[in-house]
Amino acid sequence: MRKRGWSGTGQWIALQTILFKEISRFFRIWPQTILPAAVTNALYLLIFGALMGRRIGPIHGIAYLDYIVPGIALMSVITNAYSNVVSSFYSTKFQRHIEELITAPVSEWAVLAGYVGGGVVRGLVVGAVVVATAGFFTQLQVAHAGVLLAMGTLTAALFALAGFINAVYANSFDDISIVPNFVLTPLVYLGGVFYSIELLPSWWRTVSMGNPILYMVNAFRYGFVGVSDVRLDVAFALIGGLIVLLLTWAYVLLRRGTGIKS
């Protein structure tokens, strides 16, 4: 349903306000939001890439370090997009200033776009920091910038949405760390960040194909080095479908006031 006023400048200004607020929030607390990712990923690059990578040898003819940089960058995009929205929106609820948005004539779409947009920007900023850090260890090439940017942005959007949904259902600070720790992290690590699934036994390879993050990591990696374990069209169709699904879910939750209104 198209809401009256969505196209209006009023909603657009409200969206900008939320987005600006969200972006300034994570920049203001950058030692918590940007720095940790830069440090952890520099360590990954140092240990797995520069030190062990020499012994591991190339994958698909690509130096191991270059092979893992895209995966590590996308891992940061995923966790940062997710955690930005889940913690910001949960604390908005927890501190009750969500009430400012509910009493104001802001449409559900503007609220959603503002928070998810904030998560996307955080994901991309941290992703860029990680790629820049990698520049100290290796000479990165970019094979397909369009694929890279599109997959990076879509992945950020998907996980920002997931973080939003998590925040809506969350009733405690525990609830906002369960999904990232017990669902997201395993899926990311098993999503082919550090290896090609061709190196796996066949049964495990089959199981891995059921992990959506595998498709995103591979498509994103294709943007850098031009090789992928999966088909690009499949990867984009999958992420598009998932985004539509979560977007609808998040919108319905907001519309109903789930976890917000009594």
Next chain:
Amino acid sequence: MSALLLRDLRKTYGNRLEALKGVDLEIPEGEFFALLGPNGAGKSTLISIVSSLVNKTSGRVEVCGFDLDRDREAAKRCIGLVPQEVNFNQFEKVANIVINQAGYYGIPRREAFVRAERCLRQVDLWDKRNVVSRQLSGGMKRRLMIARALVHDPRLLILDEPTAGVDIEIRHSMWEFLRSVNRRGTTVILTTHYLEEAENLCRHIAIIDHGRIVVNRRMQELLAEVQTQRYTLELKHPISQVPIIEDYAVEREDAYTLIAEVPPEGGVHGLFTRLAAQGIEVQGIRNGSSRLEQYFMRLIAESGDRDGTGAAA
């Protein structure tokens, strides 16, 4: 046109608690309206429904002619809300809270800065604009919420206990400020437990108790009904028994204090004379509770009795 129109408004919370049991209310534009009632009566529930924070169970709400179900956005634009409890971001700077609020109402950023300055100056918080809001005192937080509520020039300003925990001086300047807001044409609805405040500010009053409106009339009319004045008398010598004095209801608070209800015919003078006749000397006299307070207490006591016997329909 009415600033607020409620028709058979009902709310049952998830725990099956019936907070509003069919409220009808009509508040004309330009009114200064007091919504009173004891703790748990349903005042905040009513206000939260009007400002979209709580979903109603049934009934109709119209704000400045806009139906809340059909025209929610337009209705929201008309309302400025000062909630009972602090609900701004405690880690945000004072100015940003007001500026962002303007943004949520679609006011462009540059204009938002101008308005935020105006509103913060009006409530004497401009000096604090760069302070993180957590560091404000309780009274300042309330004033910040008033500034925030006014930034989009609402036609209807709703304040849920705005003066709770505010010192006397600021309370009086807040009253003056609210009067001036009302004079400029904004309808004001206020809840408070300070009846003196309602008596001072409001021209119309509704009392809600156990989710029902039990009184809804003009302040003057209501006050005229409370004929007797209450006084507290300080005695020179202690007394052990309540003196019985015809025409006056006298209660003993302690050995040195009496509370007397004085009807208009007899006056305070008559009371003094009769007390003196019994050898009781009065050293000092204080005006007791306000007339509204007396009315209120009587009413709530009555309605409590009714509920106790289960006679309430």
